Amino acid sequence: MKITFLGTGTSLGVPIIGSKHPVCLSKNPKDKRLRSSVLIEKDKKCFLIDCGPDFRYQMLRNNHEKLDAIFLTHEHHDHIGGFDDIRPFYFNMNKTIPVYGLRRVLENLKKRFFYFFSKNHKSNTSKISIHELDSYKDFFFVEYFKIFPLSIWHGDLPILGFRIENFAYITDASSIPLQTIQQLKGLEILVLNVLRKAPKHSSQFTLSKSLNAIQKIRPKKTYLTHISHMLGFHEEIDTQLPKNVYLAYDGLIIYET
Template identity: 75%
Template sequence: MKITFLGTGNSQGIPIIGSKHPVCLSKNPKDQRLRSSVLIEKKKKFFLIDCGPDFRYQMLRSNHTRLDGILITHEHYDHIGGLEDIRPINVNMNNRSIPVYGLRRVLENIKKRFFYIFSSNSKKKTNIANVSIHEIDHYKNFFLLEHFKIFPLSIWHGALSILGFRIDNFAYITDANNIPIKTIQQLKNLDLLVLNVLRKKPKHPSHFTLFESLNIIDKISPKKTYLTHISHMLGFHEKIEKELPKNVHLAYDGLTINP
């Protein structure tokens, strides 16, 4: 399995438009972050987790031209805003429909935001994305995507129930500020954990601070962790990287890992 970080920034990305914050002015490419998303390659199949507004550029930059499925953590714009831009992917795959997986609430939100994709006349049009939607059942431990087992993970993002995902010994969690004990148990024996961190302080109502992320990592005890969904307020990549425990690293855009 190969993991590519397409983006590692928070909802605004880094740099923020008009910001004079030192991190936003940094010339280090590792301080320049698109909205968070990862591409997973397994046995020549490609799965995307979240499809944010930077999706088009992320796919161009990483030189990927196909998708076999999209997993959506939740319905916020920075996680679904790029769904319309999968049209060229459809064309590259002989207009094959791409399955999108999410909670019922999330899928209903997607159908409202992108109503023209799902209208009764949509099949007659060639200038819209071709997707099929698939509800993730909370009562099932896993679902199958291209014969691979995907384990949905219950996560809290403030007052919003969202999903993380586990595939084999890799797990991806973003936008969390609370992980239930049951989910902690589902995250044992990981080779690689990807976990969100927003900043050092102050405490945020819907995202982990660095202290909180490190505390969760201690509870899960993965072999290695990469932090993502990072804001400019965390600090410079190179500086923060030196402050982290030896098995914890900051992810950056374009990073590839083979867990």
């Protein structure tokens, strides 16, 4: 399984517009972060987790032309704001694209991108199929892949993470229920959010909370994402992390075997 980090930044991205913070002024490309998303490829299938406002550029930058399914963690703009740009994939493949998410998320999608659901067949838009997920459901299948939805809390908002084989993706977490911790046992690769070191945040893990969750889950490797400029310079922070915990960066490619 090939995992490409399309973006590893927070809702504002890094650098932030107009910011004079040293990290925002960094010349290191690893300190430049688009909104968080990953692409998963295996057996000629391509799955996207989240579709933020940088999606078009992310696809051009990584030269991807195929999209077999989209999984949505939640409805915030940095996770669905690029949805309109899935149209070229439909035009190229001439194939309905399935979209998976909680009912609340899909209802939000219908309101914001109402024209995707128009009955006007002359409309220049994509054909998608929406599939409602229950965070308490054990698993579902996409093609022949078994996908586990993971119940996560983002402040007081219930959202989803996803496990595919021995890879799991969790972003925007502020807490992970014990039941979900149990679902994450035996992971080879975990992707987990970290906002900054301090101060504490009501709806996002700071570094100490991310490391505490990693200790409970005990994956072989963890890659941190959804990173703000306040965490620090990539090269400095990456050397301060525990063994087998790494900062992800835009364009990073990893493999789950």
